[in-house]
Amino acid sequence: MIRVVDLRGRALTKAGYHNELPRASLDVAAAMRLVEPILKRVKNGDESDLIELAQEFDGVTPPSIRVPVAALNAALANLDPDVRAALELSIARIRKVHANQSRPDTTTQVVDGGTVVERWIPVDRVGLYVPGGRAVYPSSVMMNVIPAQIANVASIAVASPPQSEFGGLPHPTILAACALLGVFEVYAVGGAQAIALFAYGMDGVAEKCDLVTGPGNIYVAAAKRALRGVIGIDSEAGPTEIAILADKSAVAAEVAADLISQAEHDVIAAAILVTDSQELADEVTAQLKARVPQTKHSER
Known part of the structure; x- marks a missing residue:
């Protein structure tokens, strides 16, 4: 099940955060x-x-x-x-x-007669x-x-x-x-x-x-x-990761569904919730306990 790391009141360096939340690596x-x-x-x-x-x-x-x-x-x-x-x-x-990513030709006048x-x-x-x-x-x-x-x-x-x-x-x-x-x-x-x-x-x-x-x-x-x-x-894709930043207004069931959808990708996938709400953290944990056993890869 999900691991809870309480970072409240702690001032960590970037290396410190990395030690608390190590990332999977591939050789x-x-x-x-x-x-x-x-x-x-x-x-x-x-x-x-x-x-x-x-x-x-x-x-x-x-x-x-x-x-x-x-x-x-x-x-x-x-x-x-x-x-x-x-x-x-x-x-x-x-x-x-993706339609909004289509780019038209652009012409830049650099000098007279040169574009x-x-x-x-x-x-x-x-x-x-x-x-x-x-x-x-x-x-x-x-x-x-x-x-x-x-x-x-x-x-x-x-x-x-x-x-x-x-x-x-x-x-x-x-x-x-x-x-x-x-x-x-x-x-x-x-x-x-x-x-x-x-x-x-x-x-x-x-x-x-x-x-x-x-x-x-x-x-x-x-x-x-x-x-x-x-x-x-395109790239050398590494292990799947998702980080969800949420406050108390988030819907716990939807957060849990997003975490599960990424965790199923790989045994070394990382699914992380970052929140300042203890209530949301508890609700998401409860949702995971109910939902994970119903998934195809619940043994992970």
């Missing part, structure tokens, strides 16, 4: 040594290598690496209406935010990674696909790990989110091999991408670091 350099053979295998291999890697790391044999369009349409058709409504609401909100023009140009093709090992993240589909669409990226591909529970396809909610956004190039590939597939491409399977984005585990981060320069990357 990406060590992981790079482990993913190197995978990257080379994808670079020099074919679809059979991707299927064998799925067998090794995901415990399932995908019927094909490219997800059939029929499977995407079926996932959307069978999606729970309440989940679909939630996804559609999220899509509208995310699109509204500088700044122009934002989309990449031709992007590969978007959606993790799926520990939980289901349609949010990752939306938060990666929608900005690419607003930027007018011509070609968008998504990769997500194959699931034994669903016959070697990615989770149906992931597929439904892709279909809802009009993305029908989806691959049943996870981990470092997915990043390598986007970086190198593979004859008869997928074209090379200019950029790869999306979260993932330490091996995804290691693959991005190793392939930076072969393909553009």
